Amino acid sequence: MxxxxxxxxxxxxxxxxxxxxxxxxxxxxxxxxxxxxxxxxxxxxxxxxxxxxxxxxxxxxxxxxxxxxxSEGAEGLALPDTGDIEADLKTVMRATVAEFADPGFEAPIRALNSEIINDPELAAQYREKLAGPVDEAKKARLRSAQRAGQLAADADLDLALELLYAPLYQRWLHRSGPLTPEYADALVELTLRAFRP
Amino acid sequence: MxxxxxxxxxxxxxxxxxxxxxxxxxxxxxxxxxxxxxxxxxxxxxxxxxxxxxxxxxxxxxxxxxxxxxSEGAEGLALPDTGDIEADLKTVMRATVAEFADPGFEAPIRALNSEIINDPELAAQYREKLAGPVDEAKKARLRSAQRAGQLAADADLDLALELLYAPLYQRWLHRSGPLTPEYADALVELTLRAFRP
CATH class of the missing domain: 1.10.357.10 (Tetracycline Repressor, domain 2)
Structure with a gap:
C-alpha cells in the first residue's frame, strides 16, 4: 500500500x-x-x-x-468452422483481401515487408511472433476439414496455406492485379481442388 | 570513313x-x-x-x-515443349528454385524486390520490361498444354502462373522454408491438379 x-x-x-x-x-x-x-x-x-x-x-x-x-490478439483468433471448409475459407480470404486493399493497413504492412525481406533476424521474429501463430490457427481449421473428409488426409498443410495466400500476397506486393472478392473465391476453389481427397 | x-x-x-x-x-x-x-x-x-x-x-x-x-535476352527464351506439361514445368521450376537458392543471384534479386515493393513506378517498369515478357513465354507453354487437353481450356493462365510461382517467391522472400527440387515438383503437381480439365 x-x-x-x-x-x-x-x-x-x-x-x-x-x-x-x-x-x-x-x-x-x-x-x-x-x-x-x-x-x-x-x-x-x-x-x-x-x-x-x-x-x-x-x-x-x-x-x-x-x-x-x-496484430496483437490475433493468436487467439480461431477461424470460423461451420463444417463447410469452402464457405469458411471464402469468408476468411475475402476479409484478408479487403484488409490488403485497405489504405490504412497498406503503408504499415508494406513497410513491414520491406523490413523482413532485408533483415533475416526480423524475418525470424516475424515468423515466430506473427505468422507462426496465425498459421497455426489456419492449420487447425484445415485439420478439421481433413477429419471431415473435405481435404486429403495426407495434405501438406504448410503447402496448402502457401497455395492459398502466396498468390494474394505477391499480387498485392507487386501491384500486379486486382484484389477482389472473386479473386479470393478463386484462390479457395483452386486450393481445395489441388488438395481434394 | x-x-x-x-x-x-x-x-x-x-x-x-x-x-x-x-x-x-x-x-x-x-x-x-x-x-x-x-x-x-x-x-x-x-x-x-x-x-x-x-x-x-x-x-x-x-x-x-x-x-x-x-535478365536481358530472357524475352526470347521459350519454355521446353516435349508434349508433357508436367515434365516440362518440373524442368523449369527446378531450375528456378536452383536460381533462387544461388547466392550470386540472391543479393541482386532481393534488392530488386525491395525496390519494386516500395516504388510503384519501378513496379510498373518491372512488369513491363521483365515479368511481362517472361510470363508471356510461360503462358505460351500453358496454352500448348490446353490445346493438348492437359489443362482446362478455360483456365485463367495468369492465376495458374501465380499458383505455380507465388508460393516459391514468398518462401524465398520470407526465408520460410527449404527450396528443394521436391518443392518445385510439388508446386507443379498441385497447380496441374487445380487446373485439370
Whole structure:
C-alpha cells in the first residue's frame, strides 16, 4: 500500500513504450516508411532518442514492433468452422483481401515487408511472433476439414496455406492485379481442388 | 570513313553505361544493397556522379537497370515443349528454385524486390520490361498444354502462373522454408491438379 504513493517506473516505461509504438505507426502511415526517422518518432512520442535506443536496436526494429502491436490478439483468433471448409475459407480470404486493399493497413504492412525481406533476424521474429501463430490457427481449421473428409488426409498443410495466400500476397506486393472478392473465391476453389481427397 | 578517326560519343556513352551497370551489380553483391552509394558506383565505374544522374533519376533506378541487364535476352527464351506439361514445368521450376537458392543471384534479386515493393513506378517498369515478357513465354507453354487437353481450356493462365510461382517467391522472400527440387515438383503437381480439365 505504501508503494502506491511512489512514482511507478514500470507503468511510466509502459506508457512511453506505447507512445513510441503509436508514433512510429502513425508516422509510417502519414509520411511513408522511408521518411520516418528516429528523431520524428521521439518528438511525437515526447521522449528522447536515447529512450528509443534503450529498447530497440534500430529504426527498423521499432517500426517492426509497432506493427506487431497492431496484430496483437490475433493468436487467439480461431477461424470460423461451420463444417463447410469452402464457405469458411471464402469468408476468411475475402476479409484478408479487403484488409490488403485497405489504405490504412497498406503503408504499415508494406513497410513491414520491406523490413523482413532485408533483415533475416526480423524475418525470424516475424515468423515466430506473427505468422507462426496465425498459421497455426489456419492449420487447425484445415485439420478439421481433413477429419471431415473435405481435404486429403495426407495434405501438406504448410503447402496448402502457401497455395492459398502466396498468390494474394505477391499480387498485392507487386501491384500486379486486382484484389477482389472473386479473386479470393478463386484462390479457395483452386486450393481445395489441388488438395481434394 | 573520315569519321572513323573521330572519338565516337555514342560508343563512349555505351561503354560508360555498361561500366556503371556492372559496378552497381557487383557492389550490391559485395556489400549488400543498403550500403551501395552513388559515389561508390561512380568510383568503381570510373565516371563522375553527374554522369550517373544524367541517365538515372535515383540510386534505386540505376540498381534496378543493372538487374534488368542481368535478365536481358530472357524475352526470347521459350519454355521446353516435349508434349508433357508436367515434365516440362518440373524442368523449369527446378531450375528456378536452383536460381533462387544461388547466392550470386540472391543479393541482386532481393534488392530488386525491395525496390519494386516500395516504388510503384519501378513496379510498373518491372512488369513491363521483365515479368511481362517472361510470363508471356510461360503462358505460351500453358496454352500448348490446353490445346493438348492437359489443362482446362478455360483456365485463367495468369492465376495458374501465380499458383505455380507465388508460393516459391514468398518462401524465398520470407526465408520460410527449404527450396528443394521436391518443392518445385510439388508446386507443379498441385497447380496441374487445380487446373485439370
Amino acid at each position: 505504501s508503494t502506491a504513493k511512489q512514482p511507478d517506473p514500470a507503468r511510466r516505461n509502459e506508457r512511453s513504450r506505447q507512445a513510441i509504438l503509436d508514433a512510429a505507426r502513425e508516422l509510417v502511415t502519414e509520411v511513408g516508411y522511408a521518411k520516418v526517422t528516429i528523431e520524428a518518432i521521439a518528438a511525437r512520442a515526447g521522449v528522447g532518442k536515447q529512450t528509443i535506443y534503450r529498447w530497440w536496436r534500430s529504426r527498423g526494429a521499432v517500426i517492426f514492433d509497432s506493427f506487431l502491436a497492431l | 573520315s569519321t572513323a578517326k573521330q572519338p565516337d560519343p555514342a560508343r563512349r556513352n555505351e561503354r560508360s553505361r555498361q561500366a556503371i551497370l556492372d559496378a552497381a551489380r557487383e557492389l550490391v553483391t559485395e556489400v549488400g544493397y543498403a550500403k551501395v552509394t552513388i559515389e561508390a558506383i561512380a568510383a568503381r565505374a570510373g565516371v563522375g556522379k553527374q554522369t550517373i544522374y544524367r541517365w538515372w533519376r535515383s540510386r534505386g533506378a540505376v540498381i534496378f537497370d543493372s538487374f534488368l541487364a542481368l
